[in-house]
Amino acid sequence: MKIEQIYTGCLAQGAYYVVSENEAFIVDPLREIQPYLDRLAKDGVTLKYIFETHFHADFVSGHLDLAKKTGAKIVYGPTAQPAFDAIIATDNQIFEIGKVKVKVLHTPGHTMESSTYLLIDENGKEVAIFSGDTLFLGDVGRPDLAQKAASMTQEELAGLLYNSLYQKILPLADDITVYPAHGAGSACGKNMQKETVDILGNQKKTNYALNQSSKENFVNAVLDGLSAPPKYFGMNVAMNKGGYESFDEVMKKGNHPLSVEDFETAAEETGALILDTRSTAEFSKGYIPNSINIGLKGDFAPWVGAMIVDVQQPILLVCDEDSEEEVITRLSRVGFDQVGGFLKGGFAAWKNAGKEIDTVNRISPEEFAARFNENAVVVDVRKPSEFAAEHVNDAYKNGKVKTIQPPWWQAVVKLLYTIIIVIQQYVFFLLNRGCFVELVPEPAFLSSYLSHQFGLGAQHLQQLVDVGR
Secondary structure: OEEEEEEEOOOOEEEEEEEEOOEEEEEOOOOOOHHHHHHHHHHOOEEEEEEOOOOOOOOOOOHHHHHHHHOOEEEEOOOOOOOOOOEEOOOOOEEEEOOEEEEEEEOOOOOOOOEEEEEEOOOOOEEEEEEEOOEOOOOEOOOOOOHHHHOOOHHHHHHHHHHHHHHHHOOOOOOOEEEEOEOOOOOOOOOOOOOOOEEHHHHHHHOHHHHOOOHHHHHHHHHOOOOOOOOOHHHHHHHHHHOOOOHHHHHHHHOOEEOHHHHHHHHHHHOOEEEEOOOHHHHHHOEOOOOEEOOOOOOHHHHHHHHHOOOOOOEEEEOOOOOHHHHHHHHHOOOOOOEEEEEOOHHHHHHHOOOOOEOOOOOOHHHHHHHOOOOOOOEEOOOHHHHHHOOOOOOEEOOOOOOOOOHHHHHHHHHHHHHHHHHHHHHHHHHOOOOOOOOOOOHHHHHHHHHHHHOOOHHHHHHHHHHHO
């Protein structure tokens, strides 16, 4: 028997390839399936089953393409209702692959269909669990994602998760190996360890969720500190449950070079978002106006999901040379399949064609420190967790700016205020046929006008009125 963890760092996701005799099974495959096909061919084995631990929210699985190309059966746990052919297993059902067996343990809580797959070796010994998002290393799956689908509260789902862990996972032997679906960095948990494999006995000692004295304490501990899930999660669930376009078609459609003129026309006619995947350093030196920058290195796919959100958004790419296939692949992992092509020659071609460009003025930490003073306004746009960990004194968190009054701003506000008064006085003068009416604008009028014309929030109204007066 051979067990291989195929870990993808940018998604913090683990897929598993297991071979016994002349058969194999795969757990939670990624969208691009060629690496699995290559392994099957190299080992000369037949893929018998594709085990899915649940309907994933943070990535699009490769189960459909893999089943189509290999003839393997897709397996889900109890209560799953996919829109395609699959085996819906019963609790404790046994599947045989070569000389090993896989036992289905229905472990709802993260989602209702969530299941853990218990691997039994040739000698009948229970040796490992593929725990999906039920049990992570140092954490457990968040129970707030399936509330709508299950018609349950997050507290009720957390209670189900407690039962699953304490009644089905904890009684297993300490020497069983735990193979989770995710590691540190995934948004599917909050306290995951950097390791990607462990033994269950160690998790029984170190995992906070497995050491709660009561269900109530467990529920409180698991729900405490959960941040809002990324908005694209629901769309990925729908794709995993309902089906999607084949990866081959996505690549064929997206891996299409466009001249500068064709690129510009496509952007204007389709309303496509221009995604520039170069490094932030290169992007800041020059970029196509209205494009957004998410660098390919690092957590590219999760950031795309968080920033763009809508998986149906048409996208045009500006990439480093020869990185186009990687970009399209990594976009497809989180369901962004609507790539219409890439700029041939990259940003250099756009610039050399004499097209309009924008730049970003980046400064070093040393220059930032030199320019920082008590009157400086610092807006921090990082993640809430990063801001909470540490930030510049008196910095404002994105979306929570309180009072910003540089001198030029005060002058602009006073000018706007004066213009509004003059216009209103003139209108009343005409209406009253020479009777001059002194008027100070009502806050509601000023708020509506400034909000409509300049996008100013109502929360700044009193400040603006005070400055104007």
